Amino acid sequence: xxxxxxxxxxxxxxxxxxxxxxxxxxxIEMFEHVTxxxxxxxxxxxxxxxxxxxxxxxxxxxxxxxxxxxxTLRTRIVFATIHDRTVGLIVxxxxxxxxxxxxxxxxxxxxxxxxxxxxxxxxxKVADRLVLILDLEAxxxxxxxxxxxxxxxxxxxxxxx
Amino acid sequence: MNExxxxxxDAELLDDFFAEADEHLLGIRxxxxxxETSVGKAQADPKIIEDLFRNFHSFKGIxxxxxxxxxxxVAHATEDFLRLMRGGKAQLTAKGLEVLVAAxxxxxxxxxxxxxRKPLPGYESLLADLRQQCDSSSESAPVSKTLPxxxxxxxxxxxxxxxxxxxxxxLLWKYIFSPSRESKDRGVNVNTVREQLAKAGEILKATPLVxxxxxxxxxxxxxxxxxxxxxxxWEAKGVTVQIAEQEEAAPKxxxxxxxxxxxxxxxxxxxxxSHVVRVDLKRLDDLMRIxxxxxxxxxxxxxQLGQLHGSRVDLxxxxxxxxxxxxxxxxxxxxxxRVRLVPVAEIFARMxxxxxxxxRQTQKQVRLKLSGQETAIDKYxxxxxxxxxxxxxxxxxxHGVETLEERTAASKPAEATIELSAAxxxxxxxLKVRDDGRGINPNAILRxxxxxxxxxxxxxxxxxxxxxxxxxxxxxxxxxxxxxGRGVGMAVVYxxxxxxxxxxxxxxxEGRGTQFNLRLPxxxxxxxxxxxxxxxxxxxIPQSFVRxxxxxxxxxxxxxxxxxxxxxxxxxxxxxxxxxxxxLKSAPKPKMCVLVITSERGSVGLLTDDILGQRExxxxxxxxxxxxxxxITGATELGDxxxxxxxxxxxxxxxxxxxxxxxDMSEQTN
Numbered sequence: 001x002x003x004x005x006x007x008x009x010x011x012x013x014x015x016x017x018x019x020x021x022x023x024x025x026x027x028i029e030m031f032e033h034v035t036x037x038x039x040x041x042x043x044x045x046x047x048x049x050x051x052x053x054x055x056x057x058x059x060x061x062x063x064x065x066x067x068x069x070x071x072t073l074r075t076r077i078v079f080a081t082i083h084d085r086t087v088g089l090i091v092x093x094x095x096x097x098x099x100x101x102x103x104x105x106x107x108x109x110x111x112x113x114x115x116x117x118x119x120x121x122x123x124x125k126v127a128d129r130l131v132l133i134l135d136l137e138a139x140x141x142x143x144x145x146x147x148x149x150x151x152x153x154x155x156x157x158x159x160x161x
Numbered sequence: 162m163n164e165x166x167x168x169x170x171d172a173e174l175l176d177d178f179f180a181e182a183d184e185h186l187l188g189i190r191x192x193x194x195x196x197e198t199s200v201g202k203a204q205a206d207p208k209i210i211e212d213l214f215r216n217f218h219s220f221k222g223i224x225x226x227x228x229x230x231x232x233x234x235v236a237h238a239t240e241d242f243l244r245l246m247r248g249g250k251a252q253l254t255a256k257g258l259e260v261l262v263a264a265x266x267x268x269x270x271x272x273x274x275x276x277x278r279k280p281l282p283g284y285e286s287l288l289a290d291l292r293q294q295c296d297s298s299s300e301s302a303p304v305s306k307t308l309p310x311x312x313x314x315x316x317x318x319x320x321x322x323x324x325x326x327x328x329x330x331x332l333l334w335k336y337i338f339s340p341s342r343e344s345k346d347r348g349v350n351v352n353t354v355r356e357q358l359a360k361a362g363e364i365l366k367a368t369p370l371v372x373x374x375x376x377x378x379x380x381x382x383x384x385x386x387x388x389x390x391x392x393x394x395w396e397a398k399g400v401t402v403q404i405a406e407q408e409e410a411a412p413k414x415x416x417x418x419x420x421x422x423x424x425x426x427x428x429x430x431x432x433x434x435s436h437v438v439r440v441d442l443k444r445l446d447d448l449m450r451i452x453x454x455x456x457x458x459x460x461x462x463x464x465q466l467g468q469l470h471g472s473r474v475d476l477x478x479x480x481x482x483x484x485x486x487x488x489x490x491x492x493x494x495x496x497x498x499r500v501r502l503v504p505v506a507e508i509f510a511r512m513x514x515x516x517x518x519x520x521r522q523t524q525k526q527v528r529l530k531l532s533g534q535e536t537a538i539d540k541y542x543x544x545x546x547x548x549x550x551x552x553x554x555x556x557x558x559x560h561g562v563e564t565l566e567e568r569t570a571a572s573k574p575a576e577a578t579i580e581l582s583a584a585x586x587x588x589x590x591x592l593k594v595r596d597d598g599r600g601i602n603p604n605a606i607l608r609x610x611x612x613x614x615x616x617x618x619x620x621x622x623x624x625x626x627x628x629x630x631x632x633x634x635x636x637x638x639x640x641x642x643x644x645x646g647r648g649v650g651m652a653v654v655y656x657x658x659x660x661x662x663x664x665x666x667x668x669x670x671e672g673r674g675t676q677f678n679l680r681l682p683x684x685x686x687x688x689x690x691x692x693x694x695x696x697x698x699x700x701x702i703p704q705s706f707v708r709x710x711x712x713x714x715x716x717x718x719x720x721x722x723x724x725x726x727x728x729x730x731x732x733x734x735x736x737x738x739x740x741x742x743x744x745l746k747s748a749p750k751p752k753m754c755v756l757v758i759t760s761e762r763g764s765v766g767l768l769t770d771d772i773l774g775q776r777e778x779x780x781x782x783x784x785x786x787x788x789x790x791x792x793i794t795g796a797t798e799l800g801d802x803x804x805x806x807x808x809x810x811x812x813x814x815x816x817x818x819x820x821x822x823x824x825d826m827s828e829q830t831n
Contacts, residue, residue: 035804036698038742039790047788047796047804049781054796054804056787085785140787 005099010131011078011091014066018091019100019124019131024080026050028094031075048088050079057088063139064119082136089139100124105133176441178227181219182272188216189265196258205246205253213261214243220268231284232271238291239264245295260290319382322365326384330504330535331362333405334389336381337370344399351379354400358383388510388531392517404510442540445501452494456777457798459487491777502537505583505592508547509534512554512581519558524565526576527558533583538590542681545661546592549654553594553677554579556651561598561675571672573597586761589663589705589811590683595676601626601669627667631655659789661782664811666762680811682780682794690778690807691756692799693769696740696747699805701778701797702756702767706810709757710772715749718768727755727766734766737813742792760814767813780807 007022027050034046034057043062047054057077061068074093079086105124108117121135192213199205221236239261245251267287274281323333338354358364362385370378382405389395392402463483469476509531516529562577569575580595603621610617610629618625630651654677658665663681682688690701717727718736726733734757740747747753747770755766778797781804783789794809 033803035796035806036743037788037790037806038744038792040788044787047783047806049796049798049804054781054783054785054788056785058787087785087787 004102006102008098008100008131008133009078009094010096010098010126011076011094013060013064013092017095017126017129017131019098019133020078020080020136021133022097024082024136026079026081026086028079029077029088030073031071031077031090045090048077050086050088053086055079055086055088057090058139059090060139061090061092080136082140085140087140098126100126100131108132175227178223179272179276180441181223182268185216185220185223186265186269186272189213189220189268192216193258193262193265196253196261199253200255200258202253207247210243210247214240214247217243217264227275229271229275231281232268232275235264235267235271235284235287235291238288242291242294251295257294260287260294263287264291319366323382323384326363326365330506331384331386332388332506332510333365334362334383334385335403335405336383336395336400337403338379338381338398338400340377340379341399347398349398354379354398355381361385361389387534388506388513390513390529390531392513404514440500442501442544445497446541448497449494449501452490452497456490456494459483459490460776460799463487498539501540503540503543504534505536505538505543505590506534507543508550509581509583511551515551515554516558516579519555523559525558525562526565527562528576528578530578530580531582532580536583536585536590538583538681538683542590542661545657546679546681549657549679550581550592550594552650552654554581557594557596557598557675561596561600563599567599571599585683589680591761592679592681593676594679595674597674600671600673600675601667602671606630623667623669626669627665630667631665656789664809688778688780688807690776690797692773692776692805693739693754693756693767694771694773695738695769696743696745698739698743698745699773699799700739701776701805701807702758703794703807703810704775706758706760706814707756708759708764711755711757711766713753713755713766713768714751715753729757729764729766734764736766736768738768740768740770742808758810758813760811762811762814765814767808778805778807 008019009022009025009028010017010019012018029050034048036046037044037056040046040056043059045057045059045062048057049055059068069092071090076091076094077088078091078094079088081087105122107122108120119135119138120132121138122133124131124133192209195209196205196213199209217236217239221233221240224230224232224236242251242257242260246253246257251257264287267282267284270282271284326333336354336358338351340350344350355364355367358381362383364381364383366380366382368380368382370380389402395402466476466480466483512531513529516527519525520527557579562579563571563573565575568577578597580593582593582595584591603626606626606629607617607621610632613632615629615632618628631654632652655665658679658681661681663679666678666680668676668678688701689704691704691707692699692701694700711727711729713727718725719727719733721733721735725736725738727736728734734755736755738747750770754769754772756769756772758765758767776799778799780795780797782795783793792809792812793806795807796804797807799805
């Protein structure tokens, strides 16, 4: 039986390694500048431009309830796309692209669900280190993010102007 | 636009298919027109047959690519028939031509149904007809000399007239007069109808139609500036009114009642090619984006030139060129924008039919008043606003307008009025939907909100009511009838308006009526702004909202009614601190700038540390729900790649902005 490989982007956050399938990652940039947005959700550090679009920069530490840290030269923004929405995820650092064998990726165990359990999809191991595969959809779900009430009703936008 | 496409297919591929299908159908129609003269001749013009063959063949090919099997089959069978004719084995008979026309119509219907994702019409009988033509053609069928003119073959003179009328912004209407004994008794005949129509617009074409049992109807094609609001009057005279506009960019039918049937669509021949080019909106968007980028590059160039200032090189020549480039860019931008502008009549024109249909289903008598139809706004806005406006008109009809008994009891005229208006105010367009109905009962809304567990505000003013109405899941089940409840919901109206960079407000008075105001940017692309700064944050504010710039010191700021304000002219001007918006504190400065922001809702002073200058900026929408916040309409960049937020002047001028300058929904919609 031959194992199927899928490419993942691995990055670090608060001492753990996380992964996202490469096909949902547009590109990765160094953290340079975000523009503050008043009244946005507390996990939103602001907005950045990416390919002419204004993209929210979501602080993954804040989203997961970890303490925020100052941005360093290693801080990266991972531009991830799902359902035609693109969001910049601010992570401690991005490590590498890695082909992971899909058969070793297992659904998340109940016991693993810590504070960020509901944002995880699966787990796998790379060289004896746990890699937590993120559920991008859950991360971007706005229902459990406190927003100004009417904005909550906004549908995910896929339109181009 | 987020047009739904048949599943599993690349949207771009489908767009190409429809565009190509249009082209081939156009070619087929033209060839068929010419072919008429060949009926009965020993051999039809081989060039035209070849042309037809090629078009049907291509149609077959593209249908196969997108998996439109029935169209493939029809085109294939037609090809067989044409092949016989091409080989001289078949003569073109009147019946043969009829079948070719029918096949063309069928292809149009199939493509239209495919696009609208509706069930495909049947085509088997047509295939049988085509096969029969192939079979009988070898026996040299008798030729009929009286060839009925194919119904959908447009004559070119008419097409030119139609095109010319459209280019003048006129709308096309089809008035069908069916004379009856009653109309005759009332002194209405085809001549009086014609005279009255001539007053309403320009009659492009009048066609008598012979119906079954010798009944004759007259069809008038009229080009007019305005939408007829007197449909009921016409109907009383035995005249029905229809839109003769062709249905192109509306894949989603507005409602079952008004959706043109497939049959109607086939009576709308595509326009002949001439100087009119149909352009996909996306291509114009591309042009606009590129122009926007050029504007930014030009600003950077200017900034670079500014840095060279004082050097020994004479820059005057370069600067002159730079400003010429700026001028040309402005013209280019305006030219593209003009192409995108269409009159709101595109939406308004449908409303009389909606209201008429609703009136028929209920006992309510409603007059629809339209104004400002010529107001031109961006095509993208038109597309996005179709459903929200439809929803508001339906709402006005079903929730706003009382029943006949209620109106009589309230001694109001039996006939209610719904008013739909559009007007441009500065850089914005304001659309209003107003009814003279019962108004909104705050207590009923409050009850319902409590039942649904929605957050209930202390004061039920119009803003609070609107907030509840727009909450997702809100619906007053009490009076849901078949008219309401099938629309898009106020939540979607609200989010659409917000997303387009506009805002929605409500004015309602119990017993007097309800009015929804939609304020939208006239164009989406570029705005004149002032760039301001406070506590390290740079923002842009559209200049159209800035009436005046004042200087102020901290000492001048006083607390009035718990709100920070400065004296301004004869009164006081409430202050919003830009730094406060970001929950930041500015370092104390001896002198600060106050921008007097004014909209139709009042004035407010925006307190900033500094004004950096005046800039023409490209507005980028904030599309992600995570960053759609009240008080911000979009973002732009000033050449350094950093987003700069564009403030929403209308939200700032709500008149009840809290002292610390926080904005929320209740303030925004006051």
